[in-house]
Amino acid sequence: MNIILSIVYAAILFIVSNIHTINDKYNVNIPIWIALFVFIIINIFPSMGLKKLETNKLKNCRNGYRLLEIFLISTLFSAILLLIDILCYHTDIKVILLNVLIVYLIELITFWNGIIRVYISSKQLGIKHRVIGAVVGMIPILHLIALFKIIKITKKEVKFENDKILLNKSRKDEQICKTKYPILLVHGVFFRDSRYFDYWGRIPKELKDNGATIFYGNHDSAVSIEESAKELSERIKEIVKQTGCEKVNIIAHSKGGLDSRCAISEYGMDEYVASLTMINTPNRGCEFADYLLGKVPDKVLNKVANTYNKTLKKLGDKKTDFVSAVKDLTHSFCKDFNNKIKKSDKVYYQSVGSKLNTYRGGRFPLNLTNNFVKYFDGANDGLVGEDSFKYGDKYTFIQHEGKRGISHGDMIDLNRENIDGFDVREFFVKLVSELREKGF
Numbered sequence: 001m002n003i004i005l006s007i008v009y010a011a012i013l014f015i016v017s018n019i020h021t022i023n024d025k026y027n028v029n030i031p032i033w034i035a036l037f038v039f040i041i042i043n044i045f046p047s048m049g050l051k052k053l054e055t056n057k058l059k060n061c062r063n064g065y066r067l068l069e070i071f072l073i074s075t076l077f078s079a080i081l082l083l084i085d086i087l088c089y090h091t092d093i094k095v096i097l098l099n100v101l102i103v104y105l106i107e108l109i110t111f112w113n114g115i116i117r118v119y120i121s122s123k124q125l126g127i128k129h130r131v132i133g134a135v136v137g138m139i140p141i142l143h144l145i146a147l148f149k150i151i152k153i154t155k156k157e158v159k160f161e162n163d164k165i166l167l168n169k170s171r172k173d174e175q176i177c178k179t180k181y182p183i184l185l186v187h188g189v190f191f192r193d194s195r196y197f198d199y200w201g202r203i204p205k206e207l208k209d210n211g212a213t214i215f216y217g218n219h220d221s222a223v224s225i226e227e228s229a230k231e232l233s234e235r236i237k238e239i240v241k242q243t244g245c246e247k248v249n250i251i252a253h254s255k256g257g258l259d260s261r262c263a264i265s266e267y268g269m270d271e272y273v274a275s276l277t278m279i280n281t282p283n284r285g286c287e288f289a290d291y292l293l294g295k296v297p298d299k300v301l302n303k304v305a306n307t308y309n310k311t312l313k314k315l316g317d318k319k320t321d322f323v324s325a326v327k328d329l330t331h332s333f334c335k336d337f338n339n340k341i342k343k344s345d346k347v348y349y350q351s352v353g354s355k356l357n358t359y360r361g362g363r364f365p366l367n368l369t370n371n372f373v374k375y376f377d378g379a380n381d382g383l384v385g386e387d388s389f390k391y392g393d394k395y396t397f398i399q400h401e402g403k404r405g406i407s408h409g410d411m412i413d414l415n416r417e418n419i420d421g422f423d424v425r426e427f428f429v430k431l432v433s434e435l436r437e438k439g440f
Contacts, residue, residue: 005049006066009042010073013110016042018081018103039106043113046070054165057121058158064117065154068147071110078103118150124157124418125150126363160418164425168209175211176433179440181247181274182213183432184239186232188254189325190308192221192316199253201413206425212432215239215248217256220317222308224324225255225337229262236263236272247274249440251431253412254384255329257281257351257391261341270344274440276392277431278351280381280411284388285334288369288376289326334388343392348440352431353389354398354406356382361400362407363415370407381408398422 016035046066053059082103085096119130133150136142187199193216198204204214219231236248250273252260257278263269264276293301305322312320327333343349356362359370362382370382377385389397400406400422409415413424 003069006069007073009046009066010070010077012038013042013070013074013106014077014081016106018078018099042070043067043110046114053158053162055161058162060117061121061154062158064114064119064121065151065158067110067114067117068151071107071114072144072147074110075103075107078107115150118154122154122157123416124153126415126417129153157418164206168206171210177207177429177436178211179213179249179432179436181249181440182215182239182243182245183207184215184217184236184248184250186217186219186250186252186256186260187221188252188256189222189329192312193218199412199414201416202425203413203428206429207432210429210433219259220319221312222317222325223319223321225258225262225328226266227319227321227324228255228259229267232259232263233267233269236269240272247272249273249275249277249432249435251277251279251428252281253279254281254408255325257283258328258334258337262337264344264347265341270346273347275348275350275435275438277435278349278389278391280353280384280389280408281351281391282329282334282384282388283351283391284338284385285331286329286373286377286384286388287331288373289330290332291376293327293330348438349392350394350396351389351391352396352398352411353384353386354381354408354411355379355386355400356407357400357405358403361404362410363417365409367407367409381406381411383408398427 016039019032019035046063047059050062053062082096082100085099115133118125119133129146129150133146136146185193185200185204187193191199193199208214215235217232217235219228219235223231239248240246250260257276258281260273260276260278264273301323308322309320328337356367356370359367359382361367362370367382370380373380373383373385377388379386386397389395398406398411400419402421404419406419406422410417410419410422410424
């Protein structure tokens with residue numbers, strides 16, 4: 001239905017842009033004002049006849065890619081008519097040039113109307129495809145390839161996001177993520193919880209839409225596991241006191257899982273934690289971190305650490321200790337850590353890991369170290385080796401078919417990317433709904 005309407009609208013636009021030729025050669029008399037009116041209507045309402053979408057942003061994105069489809073098809077029709085006019089009617093060159101100018105102006109307006117709409121409303125195009133589209137816009141063949149890619153991405157985005165909204169509406173009354181205890185999201189190292197950029201991407205909203213109550217760790221970005229554990233312990237007690245919820249379900253990413261384990265076992269938080277779910281946590285550390293710390297000169301390490309510590313304090317961290325944070329992720333440290341930090345019988349533990357198949361699969365920046373980490377830790381998510389993930393009563397390992405794979409950042413929706421074959425938001429909905437089913 002979508003493509004059929006695009007062809008119909010493209011045919012109408014083709015008639016409008018070639019009205020002078022059609023009236024003259026085929027004894028048709030279409031008034032100019034009607035042609036102009038139709039042109040305006042198509043550019044304002046290119047999705048007439050299609051089903052209603054759930055948000056204005058999705059509507060605008062669909063209108064954009066449909067205008068680009070209409071532009072491509074109608075331009076092709078116009079080129080064919082121009083050839084017929086030259087080869088069969090031997091039309092005067094001045095008339096041909098006038099017709100070409102009219103077609104050019106009409107198609108130009110249609111193209112820019114479409115491209116501006118998708119550039120403004122699409123989230124999946126990203127910087128990469130926007131830049132490519134701008135750079136190759138005037139290069140023959142390449143501009144068509146870029147345009148087809150833009151249409152494909154935005155068309156897929158509109159369908160996927162609209163279907164997600166409809167899915168959440170259909171199960172709204174079920175509140176499948178309404179757990180007995182609220183969810184506490186604990187970030188990993190070198191990141192902070194921010195009201196302007198959510199470390200967890202679109203995941204918290206998806207969980208809230210399905211009934212979850214969400215809190216954040218709000219702890220410093222880079223300190224030792226022990227210091228982070230102290231901060232988390234205070235945060236947990238604050239949440240329990242504030243809400244009267246008795247306990248929390250922790251979902252922790254990366255180093256946050258180690259911080260949470262320490263808080264539970266060393267600071268008495270097993271009284272206040274019902275479950276701990278660790279996402280891509282280096283429970284056995286990272287051997288590549290041991291190597292780097294052994295190779296990097298102290299002078300260089302201290303300079304990097306001082307720069308980081310000063311910068312993050314300005315951004316809101318109360319404490320910063322870059323070196324301790326990195327050392328606590330080494331394989332050697334985690335070996336001693338695991339001998340000391342034991343599971344509590346009062347807490348349900350589970351872990352999740354993923355594999356990045358190639359560094360080209362994931363998005364910058366948590367993909368570039370894939371091959372380097374592979375040399376020391378084997379198959380990995382870009383930062384953490386596969387053998388380091390497993391911990392607790394249940395372990396889930398995510399593999400993605402094809403070349404891509406799922407990176408360390410993909411697991412928290414860091415880049416807000418819709419990945420074919422893996423819906424990270426729905427993965428977390430299922431994960432939290434399973435906690436609910438277990439009585440947590």
